Amino acid sequence: MSDTDAPLVKKVTIIGFGLIGSSLARAIQLHGLAGELVACDASHDACATIERLQLADSVGSDPATAVRGAGLIVLAVPMGAYAEVARAIAPHLAEGAIVTDVGSVKAAAIEALAPLLPAHVHLVPGHPIAGTEHSGPASGFATLFEGRWCILTPPEGTDAGKVAVVAELWRRCGSMIEVMDAAHHDKVLAITSHLPHLIAYTIVGTAADLAEDAKAEVIKFSASGFRDFTRIAASDPTMWRDIFLNNREATLEMLQRFTEDLTALQKAIRRGDGDTLYEMFARTRTIRRSIVDARQA
Amino acid sequence: MSDTDAPLVKKVTIIGFGLIGSSLARAIQLHGLAGELVACDASHDACATIERLQLADSVGSDPATAVRGAGLIVLAVPMGAYAEVARAIAPHLAEGAIVTDVGSVKAAAIEALAPLLPAHVHLVPGHPIAGTEHSGPASGFATLFEGRWCILTPPEGTDAGKVAVVAELWRRCGSMIEVMDAAHHDKVLAITSHLPHLIAYTIVGTAADLAEDAKAEVIKFSASGFRDFTRIAASDPTMWRDIFLNNREATLEMLQRFTEDLTALQKAIRRGDGDTLYEMFARTRTIRRSIVDARQA
Numbered sequence: 001m002s003d004t005d006a007p008l009v010k011k012v013t014i015i016g017f018g019l020i021g022s023s024l025a026r027a028i029q030l031h032g033l034a035g036e037l038v039a040c041d042a043s044h045d046a047c048a049t050i051e052r053l054q055l056a057d058s059v060g061s062d063p064a065t066a067v068r069g070a071g072l073i074v075l076a077v078p079m080g081a082y083a084e085v086a087r088a089i090a091p092h093l094a095e096g097a098i099v100t101d102v103g104s105v106k107a108a109a110i111e112a113l114a115p116l117l118p119a120h121v122h123l124v125p126g127h128p129i130a131g132t133e134h135s136g137p138a139s140g141f142a143t144l145f146e147g148r149w150c151i152l153t154p155p156e157g158t159d160a161g162k163v164a165v166v167a168e169l170w171r172r173c174g175s176m177i178e179v180m181d182a183a184h185h186d187k188v189l190a191i192t193s194h195l196p197h198l199i200a201y202t203i204v205g206t207a208a209d210l211a212e213d214a215k216a217e218v219i220k221f222s223a224s225g226f227r228d229f230t231r232i233a234a235s236d237p238t239m240w241r242d243i244f245l246n247n248r249e250a251t252l253e254m255l256q257r258f259t260e261d262l263t264a265l266q267k268a269i270r271r272g273d274g275d276t277l278y279e280m281f282a283r284t285r286t287i288r289r290s291i292v293d294a295r296q297a
Numbered sequence: 298m299s300d301t302d303a304p305l306v307k308k309v310t311i312i313g314f315g316l317i318g319s320s321l322a323r324a325i326q327l328h329g330l331a332g333e334l335v336a337c338d339a340s341h342d343a344c345a346t347i348e349r350l351q352l353a354d355s356v357g358s359d360p361a362t363a364v365r366g367a368g369l370i371v372l373a374v375p376m377g378a379y380a381e382v383a384r385a386i387a388p389h390l391a392e393g394a395i396v397t398d399v400g401s402v403k404a405a406a407i408e409a410l411a412p413l414l415p416a417h418v419h420l421v422p423g424h425p426i427a428g429t430e431h432s433g434p435a436s437g438f439a440t441l442f443e444g445r446w447c448i449l450t451p452p453e454g455t456d457a458g459k460v461a462v463v464a465e466l467w468r469r470c471g472s473m474i475e476v477m478d479a480a481h482h483d484k485v486l487a488i489t490s491h492l493p494h495l496i497a498y499t500i501v502g503t504a505a506d507l508a509e510d511a512k513a514e515v516i517k518f519s520a521s522g523f524r525d526f527t528r529i530a531a532s533d534p535t536m537w538r539d540i541f542l543n544n545r546e547a548t549l550e551m552l553q554r555f556t557e558d559l560t561a562l563q564k565a566i567r568r569g570d571g572d573t574l575y576e577m578f579a580r581t582r583t584i585r586r587s588i589v590d591a592r593q594a
Contacts, residue, residue: 080571104521129521133585148520178517188514191504193521198566199496200522202559204581206551207488209558217485219587220475223445224401224426224490225497227588228525234585237578244566244574254503255563259556261506262499266552269495269541274377277541281534284501288430288531290516291524 008169013038013070015063015085017046017055018236019131020102021076022140025055027173030142040066041137042077049137063088070094072165075101079108079242086116093121100124100166104189104239106153106182108246114155122162127151127185128175129193133234146174147295153182190250194243195258198251200232201240305466310335310367312360312382314343314352315533316428317399318373319437322352324470327439337363338434339374346434360385367391369462372398376405376539383413390418397421397463401486401536403450403479405543411452419459424448424482425472426490430531443471444592450479487547491540492555495548497529498537 012034014021021041028034039056040063041047050059060066067073067089077085082103093099099121103109109125117123130148132139150170154163167177180188207218207226218226244251268276309331311318318338325331336353337360338344347356357363364370364386374382379400390396396418400406406422414420427445429436447467451460464474477485504515504523515523541548565573 129518131521149518151518188511188518189521191507191511192515192518192523195503196500196522196526198562199500199526199559201578201581202562203493203496203555204584205562205577206492206555206558208580208584209554210488214485214488215584218489219584219591221426221446221448221485221489222588222591224428224486225493225529226489228529229493229496230581230585230588232522232525233578233581235578237575237582240578241571241574245569245571248566248569252563252566255559255566257506258500258503259559261503262496262552262556265495265499266549269545269549269552272542272545274538274542277538278534280502281498281530281532281537283505284498284527284530285534287501287505287512287516288527291519291527294516294519 007035008033008172009072009165010035011038011070012036012072012074013040013066014056014074014076015040015066015089016075016077016081017041017050017137018076018135018239019139019144020128021074022050022055022137023142023144024074024076024102024173026140026142027145028169029055031172033169033172038066038070046137053138055137064092067092067097068094070097072098072100072169075099075103075113078238079103079105079112079246080238082109082112083116086113090116090118093118095120097121098124098162098165100126102126102128104193104243105246106151106185110153110155110182122159123155124158124163124166125153125182126166126170127153127189128170131235133231135236143174145170148175150175150177151185152177152179153185154179155182186247187250190247190254194247194251195254197232197235197240198244198255199258200229203229204233304332305330305469306369306462307332308335308367309333309369309371310337310363311353311371311373312337312363312386313372313374313378314338314347314434315373315432315536316436316441317425318371319347319352319434320439320441321371321373321399321470323437323439324442325466326352328469330466330469335363335367343434350435352434361389364389364394365391368394369466370394370396372396372400372410375535376400376402376409376543377535379406379409380413383410387413387415390415392417394418395421395459395462397423399423399425401490401540402543403448403482407450407452407479419456420452421455421460421463422450422479423463423467424450424486425467428532430528432533440471442467445472447472447474448482449474449476450482451476452479483544484547487544487551491544491548492551494529494532494537495541495552496555497526500526501530
């Protein structure tokens with residue numbers, strides 16, 4: 001496994017060639033991590049792009065065919081398609097194969113996949129904390145995961161050797177690895193990712209509801225703060241729909257806390273309470289500094 | 298005025314050398330827009346930095362001295378200090394001098410300044426739509442205003458020639474100019490800038506309230522969306538306190554709309570209403586595209 005001259009896995013199949021799937025394919029190619037790389041995507045347009053960009057050794061739309069003989073299968077489809085894909089591939093998975101995914105909610109990923117996979121395969125759920133606001137196979141790039149964290153959430157009793165293979169794959173793509181419980185992952189991501197996206201989608205939606213002339217001005221003067229939200233709110237709608245449907249409770253809990261804090265700030269503005277406003281605005285600076293120090297800025 | 302060989306104004310005084318004041322000073326030096334540039338800042342540390350970086354021809358902490366003989370005075374202090382500075386400079390302003398500012402709320406800027414300035418000077422309020430999360434005289438840079446909008450909000454009856462001088466100053470710093478009514482400016486900025494900052498401060502504050510171990514994970518995994526908010530929430534707390542105190546009504550109105558939209562999304566998540574979520578997430582993408590097309594991304 002630590003021999004960097006030999007491929008890490010003989011045959012890898014990636015199902016779903018969006019931003020993450022296609023970036024992983026590029027990184028696998030760049031670092032020579034697979035003896036053979038098979039691409040699978042339900043969209044024929046995506047398959048054409050994969051072929052044109054030569055992102056894999058072979059390309060197809062049928063998951064059952066794509067997984068035959070693969071030692072590692074990476075699900076990179078929206079979470080709403082997990083059950084369908086799992087059903088399609090289950091009878092065709094090789095003995096001892098590893099199935100991993102890149103979905104943003106881990107408890108739901110395990111719930112959807114575990115009951116449908118045969119006992120002879122190993123489920124090692126994963127979540128690379130990386131992305132951009134762009135979607136589709138053409139938007140990926142090999143360095144997307146460099147310097148970023150990848151969280152693995154193997155259910156209790158998962159073969160440690162199989163977890164190590166998936167960890168090594170991401171490590172060779174440039175990531176740092178963290179292993180944690182799926183439920184804990186979902187709580188952490190609710191505040192770091194799911195709530196921020198929900199808020200960004202909301203505020204951009206609020207602006208979208210303004211009258212046409214006001215909207216033109218919002219776009220013109222967006223450099224004053226708004227544009228940062230629009231970048232986040234341009235993320236893939238199918239993916240984010242599935243995230244909120246799958247991490248409902250943790251997201252709603254964080255949303256509740258956020259709403260309470262927003263109400264307190266609203267009250268301070270209404271009352272003209274400058275001291276409270278200053279205090280609240282000053283303490284958030286230290287969080288930014290910590291992120292810059294942790295090189296995640 | 299269009300003769301780019303001669304300085305635009307013989308003597309310019311900038312009061313307040315934060316990010317905006319010090320960036321304007323650098324741009325004025327770079328493009329040779331002032332025959333003489335005078336710096337004024339209440340902080341002796343800031344004055345030392347201005348001297349060390351040679352950001353002006355002369356430096357001092359007394360506004361009354363700084364404005365003597367100046368044809369153009371730029372107020373770049375927090376809005377909470379406007380009245381105090383206006384009182385200090387009023388008796389010392391040259392006949393026919395132009396007073397402009399860079400504050401983020403224009404109706405309140407006019408209310409604070411106009412009654413305190415002598416009748417023989419010209420008030421041309423301005424707001425460059427540019428910035429970073431950094432503060433202080435060392436954080437400025439000459440290209441900050443390039444390709445960005447600068448909004449001027451001259452009260453009715455302002456001498457058009459004086460407005461043209463201020464417009465030309467910003468234009469030569471690389472900005473595009475828009476002239477509008479102060480009240481309208483404050484409404485547009487409430488949605489493009491003030492509400493986004495309020496939201497960002499809130500969500501980072503919500504995260505700051507988490508238990509210590511959870512907070513460490515928030516920082517570690519911030520690349521998933523959260524970090525974009527922390528950049529905005531690292532902006533100068535004094536400046537932002539003053540903005541919310543001065544643009545209370547427009548901000549609270551936009552906050553009200555935002556809260557209604559957030560409640561609708563919350564309801565859709567709670568009910569597992571995927572169609573509504575998808576629809577809301579899909580339409581915000583077009584706004585992002587417009588911003589990219591308008592080259593404000």
